[in-house]
Amino acid sequence: MTLQSSVTATVGADRVEFEYTVENVGNDPEDLQFRSGLKADFAVLDGDVEVWRASYGRMFTQALQTETLPAGDSRTFPGAWEDPDPGTYTVVAELNTTGPDAEARTDFSV
Amino acid sequence: MLGNDNGVSRRSVLKAAGASAGLFGASGLAAADDESNGDNDYRKSLGLEDGQVQINVGFKSDRGRQKALGAADEVVREFNSIDVVTIRASAQAVSGLQNNPNVRYVEEDGQMQALAQTLPWGIDRVDAEVAHANGDTGAGADIAIIDTGIDSDHPDLQANLGKGRAFVNCNTRGGCRFGAKPADNTCHYNWDDDNDHGTHCAGIADAVNNSEGVVGVSTEATLHAVKVLDKCGSGSWSDVAAGIEYVGDQGWDVGSMSLGGDASQTIKDAVSYAHSQGVTLVGAAGNDGPCTDCVGYPAAYSEVIAVSSTNDSDGLSDFSSTGPEVEIAAPGTDIYSTVANNGGYDTFSGTSMACPHVAGAAGQLRANGYSQSDTRSRLKDTAENIGLASNESGAGLLDAAAALGHDSSDN
Numbered sequence: 001m002t003l004q005s006s007v008t009a010t011v012g013a014d015r016v017e018f019e020y021t022v023e024n025v026g027n028d029p030e031d032l033q034f035r036s037g038l039k040a041d042f043a044v045l046d047g048d049v050e051v052w053r054a055s056y057g058r059m060f061t062q063a064l065q066t067e068t069l070p071a072g073d074s075r076t077f078p079g080a081w082e083d084p085d086p087g088t089y090t091v092v093a094e095l096n097t098t099g100p101d102a103e104a105r106t107d108f109s110v
Numbered sequence: 111m112l113g114n115d116n117g118v119s120r121r122s123v124l125k126a127a128g129a130s131a132g133l134f135g136a137s138g139l140a141a142a143d144d145e146s147n148g149d150n151d152y153r154k155s156l157g158l159e160d161g162q163v164q165i166n167v168g169f170k171s172d173r174g175r176q177k178a179l180g181a182a183d184e185v186v187r188e189f190n191s192i193d194v195v196t197i198r199a200s201a202q203a204v205s206g207l208q209n210n211p212n213v214r215y216v217e218e219d220g221q222m223q224a225l226a227q228t229l230p231w232g233i234d235r236v237d238a239e240v241a242h243a244n245g246d247t248g249a250g251a252d253i254a255i256i257d258t259g260i261d262s263d264h265p266d267l268q269a270n271l272g273k274g275r276a277f278v279n280c281n282t283r284g285g286c287r288f289g290a291k292p293a294d295n296t297c298h299y300n301w302d303d304d305n306d307h308g309t310h311c312a313g314i315a316d317a318v319n320n321s322e323g324v325v326g327v328s329t330e331a332t333l334h335a336v337k338v339l340d341k342c343g344s345g346s347w348s349d350v351a352a353g354i355e356y357v358g359d360q361g362w363d364v365g366s367m368s369l370g371g372d373a374s375q376t377i378k379d380a381v382s383y384a385h386s387q388g389v390t391l392v393g394a395a396g397n398d399g400p401c402t403d404c405v406g407y408p409a410a411y412s413e414v415i416a417v418s419s420t421n422d423s424d425g426l427s428d429f430s431s432t433g434p435e436v437e438i439a440a441p442g443t444d445i446y447s448t449v450a451n452n453g454g455y456d457t458f459s460g461t462s463m464a465c466p467h468v469a470g471a472a473g474q475l476r477a478n479g480y481s482q483s484d485t486r487s488r489l490k491d492t493a494e495n496i497g498l499a500s501n502e503s504g505a506g507l508l509d510a511a512a513a514l515g516h517d518s519s520d521n
Binding site for chain 1: 257258305307310338339342343344345346350368369370372374377396397398406429458459461462463465
């Protein structure tokens with residue numbers, strides 16, 4: 001796998017918006033085989049404590065879905081944390097695939 | 111060969127060619143032979159001889175009509191109001207017609223892929239077709255598909271559809287937070303399927319036994335669409351719980367839950383209630399495999415029959431979750447079934463596909479008078495040992511025929 005990932009956090013008035021990007025930096029197409037209706041997930045950590053997770057409180061279809069990411073292309077997944085408490089956090093983003101999780105993380109302050 | 115001056119524009123003809131792949135192009139004869147011979151069942155059903163094709167000939171003038179009739183081995187249809195005849199002819203004769211200036215177009219007749227019913231490997235493997243041959247259809251049972259909805263006008267499901275109820279409304283517009291694309295379907299009802307997943311599960315459990323598409327484990331049970339997941343394949347715990355509660359309120363026989371996530375007390379309460387109302391609850395073990403002790407919820411709740419997934423070699427599907435909660439296994443890798451997209455068919459993999467095999471068999475048992483608890487024990491008592499560990503397949507692989515008391519030794 002030749003995936004490169006990154007995540008950004010944009011702090012707004014009453015929400016933090018995340019953008020998780022997975023790029024195929026290799027020379028060949030990559031198949032992403034998602035495990036369920038949940039393709040990518042975001043977790044917000046306060047130190048080691050998880051304070052928010054995008055998928056929390058939801059159920060998902062349990063069928064695989066495959067997408068091909070052509071060489072040089074990227075795929076972006078959005079997320080948003082509503083009404084955050086002030087503090088300093090880390091957001092961790094990852095794919096929910098049968099392959100690599102392409103984890104990316106970044107720090108932000110509210 | 112394509113005329114522009116007789117009411118059929120070149121553009122519309124080409125458009126039709128793109129849609130049906132049925133028009134003969136310049137190299138149309140070879141294509142015709144390949145494509146029509148590719149479906150021998152279709153050719154047999156029409157009684158076509160080798161080298162013979164059934165074609166629609168659009169003619170420009172009576173001379174063109176005479177030419178077509180002259181080329182025909184057999185005239186199948188003459189239209190009254192449009193300038194078309196349907197004939198059977200040799201490939202050589204077709205070639206002559208294509209080059210005739212009095213002929214507007216030559217189009218291969220038929221929707222080949224729609225004229226024969228496929229027996230999906232999973233239906234075959236659990237010997238549901240043996241049950242069908244013995245007259246078991248599931249008629250009288252009520253199976254709720256707690257999912258993304260069911261395509262309300264799918265030709266392979268429509269005859270079995272009962273009620274629908276939406277806890278999240280059908281909406282095929284816009285994109286998805288989690289990246290999926292909504293189905294290309296029309297929301298005739300708020301419980302219509304805007305994703306494909308629910309329709310796929312419905313077809314596995316209970317597609318109609320007819321001359322097209324696929325056939326389900328049950329074939330005449332009543333399917334109820336309980337839409338709790340949105341176009342993107344996700345739903346809130348409260349919507350899922352409300353759907354399960356609704357199925358309990360209706361007192362339906364079976365609730366099929368091809369969905370999963372983390373534990374939720376609300377969903378646990380709904381599951382307990384529906385179970386107390388007599389519903390046989392079936393759930394997908396989850397797709398976190400390879401992993402141990404990783405069955406997801408609601409399948410992991412004791413009221414729910416947790417179903418793991420196998421492939422066509424009787425191996426555990428590599429994605430299948432396993433654990434002590436698994437009670438039975440069923441086919442889940444590369445399963446062909448109905449989808450909402452244009453009322454079509456597609457191949458999906460997942461414990462989501464294993465679950466409705468068991469739901470369909472449970473429907474068969476409930477239709478035959480088995481109680482909630484007897485249905486559950488009967489499914490397990492008659493499951494086939496395929497050599498997997500108990501945390502992988504529970505009691506073994508679903509055997510619908512054996513569950514119904516038929517000899518299933520054909521496999």
